[in-house]
Amino acid sequence: MTITSANSSTDRFTTPSLTQPQPWHRALSEPAKEFSATPLKVLSGKIPFNLQGTFYQNGTGRLQRGGQSVGHWFDGDGAILRVGLGEGHAIGTYRYVQTQGYQAEGKGNRFLYGNYGRRYPGPIWRHVKGLFTASSVKNAANTAVLALPDKLLALWEAGNPHSLDLVTLETKGIDTLGWLKTTQQFSAHPLQDPLSEEIYSIGVTPLCELMIYRCDRACRLIKQRNISLKTVPIVHSFVIAGPYLVFLISPVAVDMLSLLLNQQPFSEAARWKGDRGTRILVIDRETLETVSDSQADAWFQWHYGNGCIESDGSLRLDFAKFDDFLAINAVLGEVPTGKITTKAYGRLWQLKLNPKTGKILSNDCVLDQDCEFPQVPAAQTGQPWQHTYVLMHRDGISTGEDWFGAIGRFDYDAGTLIKTDLGENCYGSEPIHAPGEDGSSWLLVVIYNAADERSELWILNAATLGEPVCRLALPQIIPLGFHGTWKPS
Numbered sequence: 001m002t003i004t005s006a007n008s009s010t011d012r013f014t015t016p017s018l019t020q021p022q023p024w025h026r027a028l029s030e031p032a033k034e035f036s037a038t039p040l041k042v043l044s045g046k047i048p049f050n051l052q053g054t055f056y057q058n059g060t061g062r063l064q065r066g067g068q069s070v071g072h073w074f075d076g077d078g079a080i081l082r083v084g085l086g087e088g089h090a091i092g093t094y095r096y097v098q099t100q101g102y103q104a105e106g107k108g109n110r111f112l113y114g115n116y117g118r119r120y121p122g123p124i125w126r127h128v129k130g131l132f133t134a135s136s137v138k139n140a141a142n143t144a145v146l147a148l149p150d151k152l153l154a155l156w157e158a159g160n161p162h163s164l165d166l167v168t169l170e171t172k173g174i175d176t177l178g179w180l181k182t183t184q185q186f187s188a189h190p191l192q193d194p195l196s197e198e199i200y201s202i203g204v205t206p207l208c209e210l211m212i213y214r215c216d217r218a219c220r221l222i223k224q225r226n227i228s229l230k231t232v233p234i235v236h237s238f239v240i241a242g243p244y245l246v247f248l249i250s251p252v253a254v255d256m257l258s259l260l261l262n263q264q265p266f267s268e269a270a271r272w273k274g275d276r277g278t279r280i281l282v283i284d285r286e287t288l289e290t291v292s293d294s295q296a297d298a299w300f301q302w303h304y305g306n307g308c309i310e311s312d313g314s315l316r317l318d319f320a321k322f323d324d325f326l327a328i329n330a331v332l333g334e335v336p337t338g339k340i341t342t343k344a345y346g347r348l349w350q351l352k353l354n355p356k357t358g359k360i361l362s363n364d365c366v367l368d369q370d371c372e373f374p375q376v377p378a379a380q381t382g383q384p385w386q387h388t389y390v391l392m393h394r395d396g397i398s399t400g401e402d403w404f405g406a407i408g409r410f411d412y413d414a415g416t417l418i419k420t421d422l423g424e425n426c427y428g429s430e431p432i433h434a435p436g437e438d439g440s441s442w443l444l445v446v447i448y449n450a451a452d453e454r455s456e457l458w459i460l461n462a463a464t465l466g467e468p469v470c471r472l473a474l475p476q477i478i479p480l481g482f483h484g485t486w487k488p489s
């Protein structure tokens with residue numbers, strides 16, 4: 001573990017020449033194997049007794065079909081890891097989401113659908129019809145999970161959720177939540193306010209509309225507002241900040257004609273329009289009305305850490321900032337090959353603005369080291385917070401040289417970073433915070449240990465990081481995943 005100034009970057013900006021896939025690729029190179037409820041072997045340490053609940057993580061279980069590879073990492077079939085923790089024991093389960101597309105492609109062992117990085121392989125008339133009926137694009141259910149009181153939702157950016165059994169992970173099917181149209185988007189990054197328990201989500205329509213949903217704790221719709229946009233952007237996520245929702249809408253415009261004519265898949269039809277800058281929308285959480293609508297320089301982000309209102313009334317948020325969309329999108333497209341050569345650097349930035357006018361008060365890089373997947377404890381969502389956790393690179397490594405091999409905790413009060421190196425040939429995923437029952441605080445991270453060709457679940461002390469307090473062996477390799485959650489008992 002190292003404690004450093006957050007701006008002592010040691011990234012090397014060299015371009016490697018890769019002839020072989022990188023070691024982490026073994027975790028993606030073959031379809032993942034499911035396993036039913038299995039007690040997990042402790043490799044080292046002890047499971048904290050005060051850690052009681054369930055960890056879920058979604059990701060792509062399968063990136064190949066019939067000898068072909070997907071067009072982009074985002075196209076793989078969703079599969080969920082569940083680890084139940086309690087009284088010092090851990091039970092793991094891993095299941096594919098039985099989407100209609102997964103089942104249909106499995107029967108013929110070939111790709112049948114278009115997706116984010118793949119054009120629809122059939123005739124154009126069927127493609128066009130399919131765009132309006134959600135039948136030519138595969139809802140991969142692969143991006144994130146939302147644990148509701150009575151079901152688990154497997155989420156994907158551009159369609160309905162799938163619901164699964166919270167314990168067995170049996171897929172129950174597409175879930176309209178009782179109010180979504182069957183073609184309606186319910187994005188992969190809903191947020192729950194820890195005080196009211198209300199859930200917020202969004203969707204972007206092909207008709208240039210941002211749909212904002214305000215729901216109760218069971219995801220029943222309370223209110224919806226549609227905001228007209230001039231183009232179809234990529235709005236992957238947003239942030240709660242006190243009484244507001246904030247959207248940083250980067251200048252990506254999808255060429256809908258190219259998409260409609262099946263000339264390019266979504267990933268390639270997404271154009272970067274840097275001269276248009278980033279639009280900042282501040283929305284009242286209760287009424288969903290626009291509070292302010294302003295502009296900033298151009299950048300791109302997939303993910304936010306958190307947001308809040310400060311004591312002086314200013315709005316503060318942080319996010320993993322990229323200079324543009326194209327490079328990081330190319331990196332993510334290269335992941336299935338195991339050879340990442342494109343350079344794209346995420347940095348943790350903090351933005352402060354006046355929520356009522358949209359005037360930017362400051363917008364600064366706070367952690368000048370390559371990182372992604374910023375996270376805070378769920379109980380602090382929308383509230384003032386001190387620490388943001390990130391997945392980052394080992395010292396001396398940057399994107400293009402290897403996959404993320406370290407976990408960081410940035411301290412806003414001290415302006416310092418605690419960084420834990422996962423070790424040689426160990427690769428991480430999004431760190432998920434889990435509170436213990438006595439006020440203790442843990443991080444759960446799925447690790448791919450390339451030396452032993454094994455996936456592990458590590459439990460770290462969230463206050464200190466350092467060596468894991470427990471390493472659990474997973475019975476099968478779990479591919480590098482996207483997003484997870486913690487459901488307390």
Ligand SMILES: [Fe+2]
Nearest residue numbers: 236302303483
């Ligand atoms: Fe995401």
